[in-house]
Amino acid sequence: MKTKLVISKFFLSLLFLFSGLFLIISSAKARPNYFGTWETKYPNSSTKDASCELCHGGNKEILNAYGRDICLLDDDDFESRLLAVEDLDSDGDGTTNYIEIIANAQPGWTEGDNRLYHSDTCVDALVNVTVPTSVPEPYDPQFDFFIYVPLIFKLID
Numbered sequence: 001m002k003t004k005l006v007i008s009k010f011f012l013s014l015l016f017l018f019s020g021l022f023l024i025i026s027s028a029k030a031r032p033n034y035f036g037t038w039e040t041k042y043p044n045s046s047t048k049d050a051s052c053e054l055c056h057g058g059n060k061e062i063l064n065a066y067g068r069d070i071c072l073l074d075d076d077d078f079e080s081r082l083l084a085v086e087d088l089d090s091d092g093d094g095t096t097n098y099i100e101i102i103a104n105a106q107p108g109w110t111e112g113d114n115r116l117y118h119s120d121t122c123v124d125a126l127v128n129v130t131v132p133t134s135v136p137e138p139y140d141p142q143f144d145f146f147i148y149v150p151l152i153f154k155l156i157d
Contacts, residue, residue: 066108071122103141
């Protein structure tokens with residue numbers, strides 16, 4: 001009888017362990033899909049070299065301004081949300097997100113202080129930070145007339 005109880009506890013513990021691992025792995029798998037969608041939408045942009053910090057600020061619970069703008073949209077289709085924020089200037093540097101992306105700059109980061117937001121609620125985290133050292137430069141694009149040529153064609157469409 002005592003042996004059965006020990007075996008039952010062992011299998012119950014294993015069941016909880018594997019259930020927990022399944023939940024952790026399945027929730028982690030959803031996030032790389034966002035980055036993959038981003039890479040597919042902008043295949044020629046080296047902005048992606050920022051990896052997760054393209055939208056996040058140091059950890060997955062915090063967003064930069066670009067990530068917050070994407071987070072605020074209520075569309076289930078992530079590509080539609082990316083399209084919707086292209087004409088915004090998330091980091092407030094005077095250049096649209098789309099121009100920054102095609103210029104290989106960072107739409108969520110700018111020189112100086114950058115505001116951070118909670119990723120679960122999109123609400124202001126009341127924290128300002130400088131750009132993490134892992135985010136590649138340029139943060140803001142240098143003015144170059146040829147960067148704006150694709151924007152002109154986009155406006156014509």
